[in-house]
Amino acid sequence: MNTMKSLAVAVSATALSLHAADVTGKVSLKGTPPPEKVIAAVKTDSNCGKVAQGEAKTRVYVVGPDGGLANTVVYVKKGLEGKTFPVPSNKVEIDQVGCMYMPYISAAMAGQTIAIKNSDPFMHNVNVQPKGAGNKGFNIAQATKGKVDEKTFDKPELGIRFACNVHPWMIAYLSTFDSPFFAVSDDQGDFAIKGDLPDGKYTLEAYHQKAGAVTQDIEVKNGKATANFTLEVKAQ
């Protein structure tokens, strides 16, 4: 019986180490970014003005009080060659709410379902033009509140641009990857890549739409690793 218990604990521990890998860290910004601009049109537009959520601003550099940089995609760039992974069954949602895209930056695995939703009580169009080969673009109109269209992008690509031409300030970006090991940094610059990333050596990249990209080599041991990135805005 004790043997059985020990075996169960060992199996559980193994499962934990396989399925609870956590690569965590922080993305920081060095330098002084240009100030964000107020998007006045969100309030002045006859429709958007009714649903605007506070003062809308551009979200190019969202920097926390301690310099943490939000909206940075962190992903495993090297170390997974030749491996394939099942596409997650959950959907990545990109919502249009208050005449802004939420979230501004998102990430998905190639082939994962992207649910594009309109939460505003009027029409938006969603114009997407991927640049990478194998990803198909589209331009669809979503006329009613609650309308959801599901799309997929079959190939990895950084920064696929989503735009609404009815309200041309509405922009969002989606990055797709050939593995499920990615994350987007939060408002404090913190990120956590979760999943069953096996122990081993990898190269991570932190990619920001404007600040650029930096890479870092890491080693995952016992399902854990830490990586901190610093991106720099050069003086003008």
Next chain:
Amino acid sequence: MDSPSSRSLYRFAVLTALATLGLIGMGGLVTSKGVGMAVPDWPTSFGYNMFALPVDQWFHGGVFDEHTHRLWASTVGLLVVVLTRWLGGSPSRRWLLLTGGMELAAGWGLLSLGPAWRGAGYFLCGIGGVVLLAGLAWFRSAPASAPLPALGWTAFGLVQLQGLLGGLRVVLDQWTLGNVTLGLLLGLIHGCLGQGFFVLLGVIAWRLSPARGRQSGAAMRSGTGGGCVSFWIGAGAALVVFQLVLGAAMRHQHAGLAIPDFPMAYGRWWPALDAEALVRYNQHRTDESTVTAFQILLQMAHRAGAMAALAAIALAWRTSVRRYGRGSGIARGTALWLALAVVQALLGATILWTNKAADVATAHVVLGAMTLLTGTLLILVVRKLRVSEPTEASRIPVPALAHPVAR
């Protein structure tokens, strides 16, 4: 050419040219605001027949600009069909009937292909119906003097080609040719052709102008440098065309302002274009686009082209004053041209100072079209003068140059 009917034809041609100038303004606004794809389908609008789009969907953000551009374009198309019939007189009926019949048949053909082609089918049937009606117009009229009927038919062909390009720019937006999207390429051609189409209508109106035949050449006096006048007007007009193509290329890339400051460029007279500098520029851009070295060079070429065009037009004015006298029609025409070019250059600078305000950028497009038309008319006038000089110089009619389209 001074009968009531010819005056009416002249006024109608002016109306068509002015409507086209307004259409260029509306198209310019669509591009300036970046709302060209707000209506994703064509020739239908959100699946509706273009002319039956519910008003609440029309008056909505960028849809208003794009859909108004489509309706305005349809109106210009209608005006051009009438103008073609009027210029061509009764002999044009046969060709209008033939063309309208073929378009109607093609429209019916598309309808039979299935629901996916229904919108295009109805649209083509509509165009064919209008052309057919123009051909059926029974009143008898003599054709205008050559080459006006031919110019009318050219406008007839161009307006349909222009409409098709505008539609394909929407439908084929996602397609690529190498690294360039067809949306960009067709938008660029659509923008340039629109300017050429306006010039054609302006030339038609000018040729119909009663004042064109009345003004005498008494204001002219002989002098030196007549060939210089012709050269500088030609050079100025060529540079205006160059500027229009560059401007269209810049606008249709939707890259925002490749250089945000003026008269300097990123704080220097000539901006650094190395990789490190480009990273720096892009990091400090708060709009979503990323600028390339090519786009920066394009704007620098546009700046240099503006200075060259201004210089050529100023020399055209200077030489025409010396050759024909300050009070001559040609000197007044070149003075007007120079004034347009100066305002145009100031508008160009204002685009940069206002971070590409849509109304300023659109005014720049409209004034560009007027500058091109003025240059074209001056070329025609000078050519006529040179053909007649020197023996009949005193009897040569000097056409009205004070922008006949805007009369």
